[in-house]
Amino acid sequence: MSDFRTTTPENHFGPSLLTIASFPANPHSRRRKAHLPYWVKPTLPYGTIRKMAARSRKIVDISVIGLGNWGSSLVPALTSAGIPLREVIVRRKRRSRLPLTTWRDANLEAGILWLCVPDSAIPAAVKEIVRRRPSLSGQIVVHSSGALTVAALETAKRAGAQVASVHPVMTFPTRDVISLHGVFFGIEVEDAVTRKILYSLLRRLGGKPFDLRSEDKAMYHAAGTLASPLLVSALTVAMEAARLAGLDEKTSRRWVQSLAEPTMRNVFARGPEKSFSGPFARGDAETIRLHLQALQEHPILAAVYRSLAGFALDALPVKKSETLAKTLHFVSRPRREKSNE
Ligand SMILES: NC(=O)c1ccc[n+]([C@@H]2O[C@H](COP(=O)([O-])OP(=O)(O)OC[C@H]3O[C@@H](n4cnc5c(N)ncnc54)[C@H](OP(=O)(O)O)[C@@H]3O)[C@@H](O)[C@H]2O)c1
Numbered sequence: 016m017s018d019f020r021t022t023t024p025e026n027h028f029g030p031s032l033l034t035i036a037s038f039p040a041n042p043h044s045r046r047r048k049a050h051l052p053y054w055v056k057p058t059l060p061y062g063t064i065r066k067m068a069a070r071s072r073k074i075v076d077i078s079v080i081g082l083g084n085w086g087s088s089l090v091p092a093l094t095s096a097g098i099p100l101r102e103v104i105v106r107r108k109r110r111s112r113l114p115l116t117t118w119r120d121a122n123l124e125a126g127i128l129w130l131c132v133p134d135s136a137i138p139a140a141v142k143e144i145v146r147r148r149p150s151l152s153g154q155i156v157v158h159s160s161g162a163l164t165v166a167a168l169e170t171a172k173r174a175g176a177q178v179a180s181v182h183p184v185m186t187f188p189t190r191d192v193i194s195l196h197g198v199f200f201g202i203e204v205e206d207a208v209t210r211k212i213l214y215s216l217l218r219r220l221g222g223k224p225f226d227l228r229s230e231d232k233a234m235y236h237a238a239g240t241l242a243s244p245l246l247v248s249a250l251t252v253a254m255e256a257a258r259l260a261g262l263d264e265k266t267s268r269r270w271v272q273s274l275a276e277p278t279m280r281n282v283f284a285r286g287p288e289k290s291f292s293g294p295f296a297r298g299d300a301e302t303i304r305l306h307l308q309a310l311q312e313h314p315i316l317a318a319v320y321r322s323l324a325g326f327a328l329d330a331l332p333v334k335k336s337e338t339l340a341k342t343l344h345f346v347s348r349p350r351r352e353k354s355n356e
Contacts, residue, residue, distance in 0.1 A: 075126035075155075075212060080104040080140055082115070085159055085183065086131035087190040092220045101125035123148045127216075128171075129181075130158040137163060141170045151176035155209055159183065162236035164229040165203055179204035179213055182227070182236075186243045196221035201235060203227045250275055252319045259313065291331045295324065298334025300342045307343070321345075 076099035079086055086103070090113060093100050101124065102116045109115065116122075123144055128151075132140050137158050144156065152175035156168050161182035168178035184199035200222045204210045210226075217224040227235060250271055257267035281290035294302040303324070310317035324343050328336050 075099075075216065076101045077127045077129055078102045078104060078121070078123060078125040080128065080130045080144075081132035081136075082113075082190075083131065083133070084187040084190055088185075088187055088193045088195065089129070089131060089159075089183075091192050092195040096219050096221075098216065098219065099125075118143055118147070121147065125154070127155045127157060127212075128176075130156070134160045134163050134167075137167045138170070141168055145170050145174045149174060155179060155212065157181050157213070160236075161201060161239055162232060164232050165205070166229070177204075177206045177209040179209055180227075180232075181213060181217070181224075183222070184239065194221070198222050200224045201227040203229055203232065249319070249323070252316055256310075256313075256316060259316075287330075288332050291327070295327050295331070295333045295339065298336075298339065300335065300338050303339060303342050 077093055078101045079090055079093070080103075082090065082103055082105050090100065090103060100114060102114045102121060104118060104121045105115050106117065108117050128144060130137055130140055137160065141156065145151070151171055154176050155178070156171035156176040157179050158165075158167060159182060160167070160180060161184075163180065165172075165178045165180050167180075168176070172178045180201075180203045182201040183195065184201060185193060185195070187193055198221070200217045202210065202213055202217075202224050203226075204213060214224045253271045253275070254264075254267045257270050258264065262270055278290060294306075306320065307317065310320055321343055324339075325345055327333055328340055328343075328345065333339060
């Protein structure tokens with residue numbers, strides 16, 4: 016079991032503690048032994064172990080690497096939760112009340128090194144960490160990508176670190192601070208003690224952690240991309256079509272809002288099937304033909320319309336779906352089975 020970087024209030028950061036205090040119920044069971052901290056000897060009587068665990072207050076301090084859109088929300092969340100922030104590594108130092116440092120002056124000694132750099136910069140940042148600190152034994156290196164797996168941290172793992180990916184299920188489109196209270200966090204981690212530490216940390220931030228498997232990450236992130244950035248794209252397409260119909264920019268935004276907001280509320284209150292209205296729900300092929308005619312000169316808008324319509328034929332309560340499929344030039348196919356897959 017690796018020795019996680021820990022400290023006590025006496026020799027380090029004062030009373031702000033990240034306490035890792037929930038221990039397995041029965042440390043003697045074979046299934047649980049692998050989860051025990053290194054200092055818990057299963058040969059000790061169970062009661063003694065519980066007392067030791069209760070007395071032990073472990074804290075983990077954190078270095079954040081990258082202060083962009085996500086890092087700018089993570090850092091204040093850590094400090095307001097009283098979690099010790101060791102340093103924030105940036106490429107160009109500027110005046111700040113935060114402990115900003117550049118790579119050159121970084122000490123990289125914190126218990127958790129949390130990468131908040133773009134996905135494409137993760138391998139180079141990990142190499143930089145290992146170049147400056149060849150042994151990462153007792154430390155946890157984390158990245159924030161929803162798409163990349165922990166394999167992106169292989170270099171840190173070879174240097175002795177425990178590794179994990181911790182993905183905030185939230186949109187951070189700018190550096191404005193967004194609260195992490197109630198935010199889901201998808202976690203991919205192999206080691207049980209590291210998992211416990213990260214769950215405890217994220218709960219302390221007000222987050223709701225859940226486990227992810229490496230093999231699911233690409234699909235999981237595709238789902239997230241459909242739910243946020245591509246939803247923005249779908250709404251922008253609607254605004255663009257409204258502009259083409261003669262509405263000015265401000266009016267087209269309000270016009271789309273007046274339809275999209277109640278639709279979103281309906282979807283999450285009643286489900287997609289009971290929120291579906293319009294020419295597809297009515298089986299109105301003639302109206303759809305008029306839409307396609309109007310969109311003819313705008314191939315990208317037409318392609319988006321056809322893609323979303325194709326999915327609606329497949330998954331939503333569309334009337335006269337065979338006729339509508341022909342109108343859209345889709346090859347008609349059997350509707351998919353309802354399932355909970
Ligand atoms: N934004 C979101 O909505 C969101 C949501 C969930 C997860 N994430 C994940 O969070 C991570 C960061 O995304 P982001 O949106 O915050 O990106 P971002 O806004 O582009 O910020 C990235 C930051 O990393 C810094 N950086 C890049 N290379 C670096 C290096 N080698 N050393 C130190 N700093 C470096 C950049 O510095 P400069 O300021 O000098 O360019 C920038 O401040 C990604 O893994 C992303 O997948 C983002």
